[in-house]
Amino acid sequence: MSIKRLALFGGEPEFRHTLHVGTPNIGDTKRFLTRVENLLNRRQLTNRGPLVRELECRMAELLDVKHCLTMSNGTAALEIATRALNFKGNAIVPALTFVATAHALEWQRVRPIFADIAPSTHHLDPRGIDRLATSLTSGIIPVNLWGRTVDIGTVVAKAAGRGLAVVFDSSHAFGCTYKGKPVGGFGSAEIFSFHATKFVNTFEGGAVATNDDALAERIRLMQNFGFADRDQVIHVGINGKMNEVAAAMGLTSLEAMDGFIAHNHANYCAYLEGLTNVEGISLVEYDASERNNYQYIVIEVDDVATGLHRDQIMQVLHTEGVDARRYFYPGCHHMEPYRSRPKPAGQILTLTDETLARVLTLPTGTAVTAADIRRIVSLIQRILDGRIEVSHQLAKHNHSARFTSSQK
Numbered sequence: 086m087s088i089k090r091l092a093l094f095g096g097e098p099e100f101r102h103t104l105h106v107g108t109p110n111i112g113d114t115k116r117f118l119t120r121v122e123n124l125l126n127r128r129q130l131t132n133r134g135p136l137v138r139e140l141e142c143r144m145a146e147l148l149d150v151k152h153c154l155t156m157s158n159g160t161a162a163l164e165i166a167t168r169a170l171n172f173k174g175n176a177i178v179p180a181l182t183f184v185a186t187a188h189a190l191e192w193q194r195v196r197p198i199f200a201d202i203a204p205s206t207h208h209l210d211p212r213g214i215d216r217l218a219t220s221l222t223s224g225i226i227p228v229n230l231w232g233r234t235v236d237i238g239t240v241v242a243k244a245a246g247r248g249l250a251v252v253f254d255s256s257h258a259f260g261c262t263y264k265g266k267p268v269g270g271f272g273s274a275e276i277f278s279f280h281a282t283k284f285v286n287t288f289e290g291g292a293v294a295t296n297d298d299a300l301a302e303r304i305r306l307m308q309n310f311g312f313a314d315r316d317q318v319i320h321v322g323i324n325g326k327m328n329e330v331a332a333a334m335g336l337t338s339l340e341a342m343d344g345f346i347a348h349n350h351a352n353y354c355a356y357l358e359g360l361t362n363v364e365g366i367s368l369v370e371y372d373a374s375e376r377n378n379y380q381y382i383v384i385e386v387d388d389v390a391t392g393l394h395r396d397q398i399m400q401v402l403h404t405e406g407v408d409a410r411r412y413f414y415p416g417c418h419h420m421e422p423y424r425s426r427p428k429p430a431g432q433i434l435t436l437t438d439e440t441l442a443r444v445l446t447l448p449t450g451t452a453v454t455a456a457d458i459r460r461i462v463s464l465i466q467r468i469l470d471g472r473i474e475v476s477h478q479l480a481k482h483n484h485s486a487r488f489t490s491s492q493k
């Protein structure tokens with residue numbers, strides 16, 4: 086098909102309705118509405134109602150942990166878990182993550198120290214722990230990015246050697262395994278997010294999973310103003326509770342989870358098959374020997390091989406109705422307040438920066454079909470085949486856009 090048919094040259098966009106990354110998975114609407122109707126009839130809307138208790142039970146079973154404590158969102162889960170573990174001074178985190186990982190610490194005046202990644206995995210390189218940990222360091226928040234796990238064994242061993250607490254940010258890794266064991270039971274605690282864009286969702290929501298009874302007890306107090314009983318406050322706390330409507334969605338989402346995973350897996354296979362022969366584009370692959378949720382489709386663009394930069398490809402995809410995203414560009418270390426701080430030695434994150442210049446996240450989830458994906462792949466192929474014309478057209482387009490905006 087002619088390159089001139091692309092929307093960039095005035096053609097019709099490939100998709101009339103834009104495909105997004107992270108369009109929510111809904112599950113069985115009827116079952117959800119029945120739950121909501123029942124909870125309205127019960128008039129118990131929050132405060133550890135039956136739906137929250139049921140959700141916590143089911144999740145603890147699925148994660149194979151003693152305690153799963155639901156939360157108002159994933160960020161509150163991180164804040165409460167790290168505070169309950171007495172994180173102070175500073176803590177080591179990767180910069181290639183959603184900014185909440187760093188903000189949850191900073192909000193409590195624990196300074197995030199950013200560690201570089203291993204580019205082959207996009208995960209925190211455990212060797213960074215040796216380089217960055219000081220007497221002020223109290224803990225580590227490794228991130229199980231894209232639902233693949235960091236080298237958990239090495240991270241946990243290094244942390245134990247230094248007496249550091251480990252809280253995994255497993256926001257992406259619900260339902261995944263590490264060496265066959267469910268994510269959720271590693272480190273002192275693991276946190277999950279059930280934000281609407283995550284593959285299992287509660288509109289807004291999160292959870293802390295742990296096998297530590299005393300820690301679970303403390304977290305339970307802290308998420309509910311420190312109430313041990315009516316009129317009895319025995320700890321400082323905030324409000325981190327999940328409400329019953331959120332739990333209704335969580336239960337509905339959990340029931341549909343195997344279906345979501347099957348759908349995501351089929352989408353992943355369609356991308357994998359379609360992109361294998363596209364030179365310069367590589368898909369971040371999942372380890373088939375583990376259980377994965379396949380919720381992110383992440384590609385890396387080698388701009389020397391493709392002749393186009395990641396941003397150019399993204400811009401053309403946007404004009405075609407494919408809302409590809411640069412997750413998590415430019416990295417926490419280039420966001421405020423971290424960006425303006427003097428960088429201690431060892432905090433030059435070359436590999437993180439290089440990776441963040443190459444990655445692009447593509448639409449998947451139950452709102453996207455394998456047929457859509459075949460069209461996205463052929464679109465990418467067409468863009469690369471026409472790289473020279475595309476490049477010229479983009480330059481013209483961006484120049485006139487700049488000209489127009491400077492006239493305003």
Ligand SMILES: *Cc1c(COP(=O)(O)O)cnc(C)c1O
Pocket residue numbers: 158159160161182183185186228254256257278279280289290291
């Ligand atoms: C989504 C997400 C969070 C935050 O979760 P919320 O529920 O939106 O507060 C934290 N860390 C990572 C890696 C995430 O993707």
